[in-house]
Every structure is written in C-alpha cells, then in structure tokens.
Amino acid sequence: MGGGGGGGDSSEDTAVExxxxxxxxxxxxxxxxxxxVEKLLKNSSCKVTTAENALRALDYLGLGNETLExxxxxxxxxxxxxxxxxxxxxxxxxxxxxxxxxKEVPVVIMSSENIPTRISQCLEEGAxxxxxxxxxxxxxxxxxxxxxxxxx
Amino acid sequence: xxVVQIQRRLVDYTKSLFMEGFLDGQFLQLQxxxxxxxxxxxxxxxxxxxxxxxxLLNELTIALDQPNVDFKKVDGHVHQLKGSSSSIGAxxxxxxxxAFRSFCEGQNIExxxxxxxQVKQEYYLVKNKLETLFRLEQQIxxxxxxxxxxxxxx
Numbered sequence: 001m002g003g004g005g006g007g008g009d010s011s012e013d014t015a016v017e018x019x020x021x022x023x024x025x026x027x028x029x030x031x032x033x034x035x036x037v038e039k040l041l042k043n044s045s046c047k048v049t050t051a052e053n054a055l056r057a058l059d060y061l062g063l064g065n066e067t068l069e070x071x072x073x074x075x076x077x078x079x080x081x082x083x084x085x086x087x088x089x090x091x092x093x094x095x096x097x098x099x100x101x102x103k104e105v106p107v108v109i110m111s112s113e114n115i116p117t118r119i120s121q122c123l124e125e126g127a128x129x130x131x132x133x134x135x136x137x138x139x140x141x142x143x144x145x146x147x148x149x150x151x152x
Numbered sequence: 153x154x155v156v157q158i159q160r161r162l163v164d165y166t167k168s169l170f171m172e173g174f175l176d177g178q179f180l181q182l183q184x185x186x187x188x189x190x191x192x193x194x195x196x197x198x199x200x201x202x203x204x205x206x207x208l209l210n211e212l213t214i215a216l217d218q219p220n221v222d223f224k225k226v227d228g229h230v231h232q233l234k235g236s237s238s239s240i241g242a243x244x245x246x247x248x249x250x251a252f253r254s255f256c257e258g259q260n261i262e263x264x265x266x267x268x269x270q271v272k273q274e275y276y277l278v279k280n281k282l283e284t285l286f287r288l289e290q291q292i293x294x295x296x297x298x299x300x301x302x303x304x305x306x
Contacts, residue, residue, distance in 0.1 A: 030232060030235050030236055030239075031200055031204055031236075032197060032200050032201050032204060032235075032236040032239050032240065033235060033236070033239050035196075035197055035200060036182075036185075036197065036239050039185050039190065039193060040185065043185060043187075083231065085228070112234070112235055112238060133235070133238065133239065134178050134181070134238050134239040134241075136178075136181050137181060137184060137185065
C-alpha cells in the first residue's frame with residue numbers, strides 16, 4: 001500500500017507522509033457536532049473541511065451534480081455521521097466505495113446509537129471504523145494513529 | 153470579593169453541577185479542547201447549543217400542536233436535541249430526550265407533551281446553571297485571575 005508505482009495510482013494520492021497534515025472531510029447535519037469534530041481534528045493537527053449533508057460532501061469530493069470545475073480537493077479521510085436527512089452516512093459510504101477515484105479514501109462512520117447490525121453493515125460496506133458519539137479526544141487520537149499507520 | 157474566593161466558588165459550583173447530574177464527562181472534554189488558539193471555545197459551542205435548542209423546542213411545540221401530529225418529524229427534532237445535548241455534556245437534557253423518543257415511537261401524544269415539558273424544564277435549568285458558571289469565569293478573568301482546571305475523581 002502506498003510508495004512506488006506509476007502515476008494515476010489513487011493510493012499514492014491518499015498517502016499521508018509523516019509530518020503532513022491530513023486533510024479530513026467531516027460530514028454531519030448537527031451544527032454543534034460539526035464544530036466539535038472540527039476542533040477535535042484540528043487539535044490532532046488535521047486540516048478540516050466540514051459539510052452539513054451528504055450531497056454537499058459529494059459535491060466537494062467531485063462526485064456531485066453541482067461540482068464546479070477545478071474545485072475538487074484531495075482528502076485523506078472522510079468522517080461522517082450515520083443519521084442524516086436525505087442521504088445517510090451509509091449511502092454516502094457506498095457512493096464513495098463505488099467511485100474508482102475515491103474508493104481508497106478511508107471512511108469512518110459516527111453514530112450516537114450503538115446498533116450492532118448497523119455497525120457490521122457499515123464495516124462490511126468498507127468503512128474503516130465505526131465510532132460512537134459523542135466523540136472524545138482519545139477517539140480522534142486513536143483514529144489519527146490508525147490513519148498514519150495504514151499509510152506507511 | 154477576592155479572586156481566590158471566586159475561584160473557589162467556581163470549583164465548588166462546577167463540582168455540584170456534576171454531582172447533581174446536570175453535566176457529565178463530555179463537558180470536561182469540551183473544556184479540555186479549549187486552548188490559546190481558541191480561548192472561547194466552550195462559550196461558543198454552548199451558545200450554539202442554546203440557539204439550536206431553543207429553535208428545536210419551538211419546532212417541537214408547534215409540531216405537537218398540530219391536529220395530526222407527524223411523529224416522525226417530532227422524533228427527528230428530538231434526535232437532534234439529544235445529539236447536541238449529549239455532545240456538550242448536558243446529561244439531564246439528553247436523558248429527557250431519550251424518554252421522549254420512546255413516546256414518539258409509540259405515537260403517544262400525551263406522553264410526548266409531558267416529555268416536552270420535561271425537556272424544556274431541564275433545558276432552562278442547565279442553561280441557567282451554565283450562564284452562572286460562565287459569569288463566574290468572567291469575573292475571575294476580569295480580576296486578573298486564571299480559570300482553575302477541575303479535577304474530577306471519575
């Protein structure tokens with residue numbers, strides 16, 4: 001995983017070099033939770049972009065209907081709430097995994113509800129981790145360690 | 153009043169809020185996130201919580217006042233309120249929301265109305281408590297003192 005290889009290898013694009021700030025896209029329809037996850041990630045030296053729903057997230061990632069030319073940014077991690085109006089975090093996860101460009105980007109699902117079938121459904125669909133809300137500093141530290149470990 | 157006395161008052165007051173269940177460990181998480189780059193983080197997030205909650209409580213009052221109550225819509229609002237109260241550590245509000253959701257599931261209008269009253273009560277209580285806490289902090293800072301970190305045994 002990562003290193004070597006020719007151009008166009010998507011895993012190279014998502015590789016996080018030691019010392020770089022990973023760019024995280026955080027998706028949550030709750031304003032307070034968005035603010036909290038943003039601060040948690042920034043305190044772990046991550047660059048953060050937030051989106052208030054799955055459609056906005058898809059636009060930002062370049063998979064949406066409203067994506068503007070030249071605005072697609074590279075992200076190293078996507079962390080999304082499960083319960084969102086319209087498209088859920090699970091549906092967003094599926095769209096990301098269906099994309100040849102984005103399927104290598106790790107996706108973490110957050111939820112306030114501890115439902116085992118929900119958790120296994122997400123992990124089976126390719127989510128890297130499932131985290132229970134409310135998030136704590138230690139959760140995010142563990143997440144970042146995991147992310148850095150997978151890249152190198 | 154001397155700074156040391158206000159600091160003492162703040163520590164005792166904060167501890168009482170935890171003992172009485174108004175706040176839980178998540179509030180401490182918020183305080184620990186605050187730093188020099190964001191010295192007003194807690195006040196900012198809690199203010200957002202106040203605005204958001206009052207909007208939700210309004211929506212809930214209206215939704216439950218309809219001739220045909222849309223329980224899915226009501227549950228959606230309660231879910232939001234449960235989430236934000238949980239995220240800032242407002243434990244009693246969160247617990248009131250949990251009870252509320254089961255009445256939504258049961259499509260029980262009487263139960264929902266009773267829960268709405270309960271949630272409102274808990275919300276205004278914790279709002280009052282937090283505003284008092286922030287006022288104490290402001291007094292300390294204005295007197296040139298620093299906010300003491302609360303050490304919790306749990």
